[in-house]
Amino acid sequence: MNKTITISPVTRIEGHAKITIHLDENGTVQDARLHVDEFRGFEKFCEGRLLWEMPGITSRICGICPSSHLISSAKAGDEIFAVEIPETAEKLRRLLVLAQWVQSHALSFFYLSSPDLLLGFDSDPSKRNILGLIEKDKELARRGIRLRKFGQEIIEILGGRRIHTPWAVPGGVREPFDKSKKDHLLNWIPEVKETALMALEIIKKVHQDLEKEIPSFGNFRSLFVGLVSTDGGLEYYDGTLRVMDGNGNIIADHLDPRKYYEYFDEHTENWSYLKFPFYKPLGYPKGMYRVGPLARVNICDYIETPLAEKERREFKKIAASDGVVNNSFYYHYARLIETLFAVERIEVLLNDPAILGDHIRARAMINRYEGVGCNEAPRGVLFHHYWVNKDGVLQKVNLLIATGQNNLAMNRTIKQIASSFIEGSNISEGVLNRIESGIRMYDPCLSCSTHAIGQMPLVIQFIDANGNVVHEIRK
């Protein structure tokens, strides 16, 4: 009798999802799927709205990375205005993106992932959260919280509030940088830099401790996609797209992100609202690719800040003969390298007199009927594509979000973990948690709800071939 095991909802990721694991008669895993049942319809209801409103509207897609949507949206607006934004505005937007990385990566590592990594997958589930971490290592938890706060505070200083700031607009930004806050932020840098370095030490220890388990956590070859700067460096705001294969070969480079639709396509499956993007030349599902920290650190030739570059070289050693780090477990590592980079880069920007300028907004009207905006969100490259009429009313909207692009890889990962750890219908809490954890490596943001603290009820259902629930476990 075929059985389906359902884990629903996945805790400690942003949004609502359900996992089903399909077993055959012998209890061997046949397939695993991440179902995203939520349909937010943003693309549809933006139609008929105004270009100027889009950054504010689309930043509502997510409560964790609103700034990323804000920036892609504002950039799509710049394209439609056909303007080059003032230097100060670009640098301030860069600052915002980096701050977004810091706060989101800190959330992902300290709040969402470190409970599993530091307290153990099989530890008491009621303590496996940030509160449990505080109990175990107060100083570390405090530092993690402060690191996130550092990012949030920059966002707040720039945008006037922590989340959903409508500060970036087509043509630039709305408010200049508040000079009086510069020293306060600069004084904070040594502490957050140290925290980022500490976190890196921790993750390396985890790598040693979990040496045996890591190979079953999403270890497979796939393409990696992300932005790189004109000379191949790690990029977050601008640049061109690079596609690297699972052997570390660059198979496409200098692709114009404004033409993303020429290289990527989206497939839909009837069991998930999340689309399945793939790299066109290889087709579906072979064109599966990964985006986000692992992809970015993999594809770039160098990182422009010294400490992060040193770590990148360490990271590259893991790849060994593969040429590229294919194991998704190292998303955590890559995320922390990026955190360090972001902190270093923020320091450089804060010391740049150009951020203090007050020419921050280019004014223009509709000069093109189509525009694509792109930047690297914490979870991966994010595209906003708008079509407007001559008055600036949206005719059509397409959003290609980071989590969507990791969709295939996430499914692949769950399947791999499930196959390694599940035998028959007798599954322990720890195994289920490993599966969830496999998804959390990608730090998916499936919608905008945050479940940072505490555990949502987890329901595991065994469903037979006829769709009957034969067994149910709740935790």
Add this chain to the structure above:
Amino acid sequence: MAIVTLTIDGIQFSAKDDESILEIAKQNGIRIPTLCHLDGLSDVGACRLCLVEIEGWNKLMPACTTFPIEGMVIHTQTEKLKKYRRMIIELLASEGNHQCAVCVVNNHCELQDLAYEVGLQYVRFPYLYPKKHVDATHPKFIMDHNKCVLCTRCVRVCHEVEGAHTWDIANRGINCEIISDLNQSWGSSPSCTSCGKCVLVCPTGALIEKGETIAEMEKKRDFLKYIVTARQKREWILNMSDEE
């Protein structure tokens, strides 16, 4: 004009009988919520938020278009009035598409302020989610019908102050809407002088400036007072004759 004595909320006042109850209340520091009324424009009694109870009258009356008579006893804050005022805001909210969080005038909106004032916590009526359109054809301004509460301030300011009479009201009941000229796009309106007065007086995000982004636009309505005073007192003409 005669002087009358009247009682508002238990306090006796004497007032001129050509001033509305709303004006008299205002002069004496009594706050009655309003929406369609705007100092400097004629009153039409469209929104009914300013309803008051008058002893001996079996109907609730809008303070902005009701004038005092000798011995009138008026109540402005009864439970019944509070209930109706809240209901009016609920109805306005439910029959438009007011997504405050992503509105250009978020935090600077009279409808929002009123919702706070009447203690609106939730809307008990089902939202209609009407399909309304956005007219962005004017080079400087935008009319977003989703947020129009049909107060007709725009109609009045354009007619009474600017003298262009670009706006009008078409249809009836739930289909009622503001139109420009002969129901054509605002951008093609031959009468509009692009003065922007209607945009400034509009209490909500229905009339906005092009290029403004979420929560960015603040409307300064003081201008109306100056224009109207200037026009009535014609001080510039007096000054000119002084100089002569």
